[in-house]
Amino acid sequence: MGWFAKTRRNIIPSNVWEKCKRCEEAIYRKDLEKNFWVCQKCDYHFALPNLDRINLLADEGTFEEFDAALASDDPLQFQGVVPYRERLKKSQAKTLVKEAITTGYAKICGLPVVLAVFNFDFMGGSMGSVVGEKIVRACENAIQRRHPFVLVSTSGGARMDEGILSLMQMIKTGMAVARLSMERIPFISFLADPTTGGVTASVAMLGDVILAEPGALIGFAGPRVIEQTIKQTLPKGFQRAEFLKEKGVIDMVVHRSQAKNTVGKILRFFA
Amino acid sequence: MGWFAKTRRNIIPSNVWEKCKRCEEAIYRKDLEKNFWVCQKCDYHFALPNLDRINLLADEGTFEEFDAALASDDPLQFQGVVPYRERLKKSQAKTLVKEAITTGYAKICGLPVVLAVFNFDFMGGSMGSVVGEKIVRACENAIQRRHPFVLVSTSGGARMDEGILSLMQMIKTGMAVARLSMERIPFISFLADPTTGGVTASVAMLGDVILAEPGALIGFAGPRVIEQTIKQTLPKGFQRAEFLKEKGVIDMVVHRSQAKNTVGKILRFFA
Amino acid sequence: MTPTVHVLPFEQHLVELENKITELRALSESSFLDLSAEIETLTQKLNASRCETYQCLTPWQVTQIARHPQRPRTLSYLERLFHDFVELHGGRQFPDDNAIVCGLATFHGEPVVVVGHQKGKDTEDNIYRNFGMPHPEGYRKALRVMKLANKFGRPIITFVDTPGAYPGLEAEERGQAEAIARNCLEMSFFQVPVVVVIVGEGGSGGAVALGVGDAVIMLEYAIYSVISPEGCASILWKDASRAEDAATALKLTSQDLLKFGVIDEVVTEPVGGAHRDFETTAQNIEKAIAKYLALLKPMSVEELQQRRQAKYRQMGIYTDQK
Amino acid sequence: MTPTVHVLPFEQHLVELENKITELRALSESSFLDLSAEIETLTQKLNASRCETYQCLTPWQVTQIARHPQRPRTLSYLERLFHDFVELHGGRQFPDDNAIVCGLATFHGEPVVVVGHQKGKDTEDNIYRNFGMPHPEGYRKALRVMKLANKFGRPIITFVDTPGAYPGLEAEERGQAEAIARNCLEMSFFQVPVVVVIVGEGGSGGAVALGVGDAVIMLEYAIYSVISPEGCASILWKDASRAEDAATALKLTSQDLLKFGVIDEVVTEPVGGAHRDFETTAQNIEKAIAKYLALLKPMSVEELQQRRQAKYRQMGIYTDQK
Ligand SMILES: [Zn+2]
């Protein structure tokens, strides 16, 4: 039983049908879970919840979480349609976690790593002070233990509700990667759908090796903003993982079924 | 009187007319010489003989040549239409120097430098073993004296007659620049018309700052080879200094009248 | 005659006063009437009124000043505060990007490297400068030139003035996210002092790419934000016209940023904004740059790097609910 | 059945013998005649004749073998000699270039980085691979991946097999000269062993960009030259068809290069060339790589760098006429 079993399986019934977003096939949820949320008919990669992602990559029973108690403040007293404080509470209630990233120690294919996984279900995986801080602490842990750092991103970008402080997380996390780099700690960055904005333009794009899931949307500006700017429809496949591989922006597109195995191979190169 | 007066002025009469290659104006050679071979009507930059170039840049009476006695061998016993040995002899007779680059100590705007100037009149400024060796020695001199290295290139590329040994000069000179760089000795690369082939693809493109003369042809492949390959006429201005500035390949296009002054400014930045 | 100053919406009442003064002046000249007392009174009123207006600017008004079309640009400061400028164009691997200027220069006689976003002076120039919105090659050119400074031990001064990274197709294809991230990473390593001067708009990632500094100073009416007020408003209320509310919510003024510890100092602007008195603005910036260079230049590489790391290490506000 | 081997012009007389043997075999099978003695004689004659031909190949014939369409490519060696290959595509800033492949792998169980030019197997593949002629982004991708090896202390093995840099418009615009030069410069600094294996065509700048190594080894029938024989002939005689003479003049065979000290070792090929016996060729290369890695890996960074510097420092032949 994976790490997430305790916290998640018991809250969502698995005897329901899900519809594939690409081929529209109805799939039994239990089958999807077994197949790590990849459509067996058309290979569509469903969004993988944060905890399933940890289970996908980490060897069974090896994950030990760091800094689970770090939680966001509301430094700007930010008032949107819903005040930031309320949005935070709702997300916390929905996800049962305090923030949009989970970090911790794990083994992948037997090799020890520090693993950090964004949680898109928590406010779109946006990066505010806590996400930044947890990434930096994860990097510091990686340096201390001399373990490679593996980051799985899925994020809408900087968390607007924390204003300039969320922007500063780009520099803060970039600097943490600079320290990793100086210490020659390997950093594998794995991009899942979607990875955009300030997360792409900081830690996510700084991996020694950058992998992405098939079809993942990856970019700085969002496609809608670009369309509005250039007043043109974007070409099919634009900003998708496959496109970015062709553009030399990322290294590989890795099917979810090969994710662990590929990360393992790369870790062995660095080990 | 500049350094070159002794060696050059007395062999070519200056009371003749030269025709501008761009605007076709007939210009009195003496006027051209005074204006450092720039057409006063259309600003066309004539090819500047190696010695005039030294005089253009070096403060009067400061140039002291290095390694004037290094001369090419014929390691391949190369037999073209005319054997390499004969071509060498002819070039030596024509130019009164032993090889296609002149290197030495100089001051520019009062600041000491090691200066190297290609000689296009000597076999098209091509780089064989001697040119490579002289560049490397110039770099070593620059390191020893802690003087910036200023290189003015005008070259057709590697010297085919020395085969693979001329190709190796690309690595050899690249490595010399690596040492300059490691020692944090500034390197200003100045590209004159034309700079192509193996010289561009090694030492010439590795300057900390890269300047070029207006209209200078700069590239790796020659325009004719490219036209043959792509079976298209090249756009006007392609591979010219102004075009390359736009393409971000070089830093500045500098009019010959500003050459010394600009190099001086840059040297002061490094001093 | 100085060129007409573009009037911001909230300055309308000041313009009316200005116009009256101009009328009176014209009248007094043509009619030989002595209207100097009236002119004096109105001038005092104008000044008082302007002071009042500028004392309680809303964040949205500040945003408008920060974007004022006549606001002094990077090149204005370059010309005024620096000498021997040699502009470098080559990122070596990419087309030159005119939205960023950079080069070698001297500041108070000392060699430095200057890098900054450059907005246009007018429409034509703005097209040339892409409205100060860089493509990835702009950041990469800046990085190359900053690395030159780093290699040769010269301080770096950056000027930030951009609406943000250009949200275009090619910018994405050429990896603008990577370019911005790379600059953050590389600027962390620099062994030379970096002074960042936010002079106009500090727009998101485009600003951050030139924004990692040992000292970050900011003009009084400049802004610095994770997203433009318009962008924020369209996300929050699906209505870009509520930018004014967003500007307030985002806390993007120099005073806000000073409070958050994101900047080190607010550089005072003349009443009416930098564009009404460039010389004073320039002098204020000059003093601030000189002050921070004097502070930073004596520091050892280790001290500089530790200080910079420590500074950004603690950016962010959160709680530990253990 | 193995696919038909493409026959080179100078092998025509061998093909005639081969055909005769095939005919006899067919005849003996269909007619139940015992032709084994005749077949044996002819086979011996074929082998002897092939040996003879391959013992005194002209440089132009070697060039043809080096360019043989079925000659094993970088990916062939990658599959045969390395394990756990993870191909990396990202130069991060430029489109991927399929004329160069690179990635992480293991060699004899040890992690290494492999980089090489890749020509196509057939016309379609050749178009995809641009006939093994890289654009600047190819060298830059290679450099990024080699820097990864350098950062993490892994040896680098490069395979050279290119007609040369691609002489195209965009390649020039994107600074191919700079890219080649940069690779030479950066490879000078590397702190890890670099073994260069010239397996096919070592064409000028395109080869040099992957060609700076602590050990440079070369297949017997590979070539390495400053210019293609055709290019040389068009310059010398304005006649590309005199490539044969140019090939001789250029001294581009492995034996020539060994004599000039440009390569460290010639790796023997089977008679008939690498494409006739891939397994033997691969084993020979494997042994040579293993040998040089064993030699280089124990060296300290200083020793490695000094040795590499010294090696290239003395390349060139000249006289001092003082
Ligand atoms: Zn499906």
Ligand SMILES: [Zn+2]
């Ligand atoms: Zn003219």
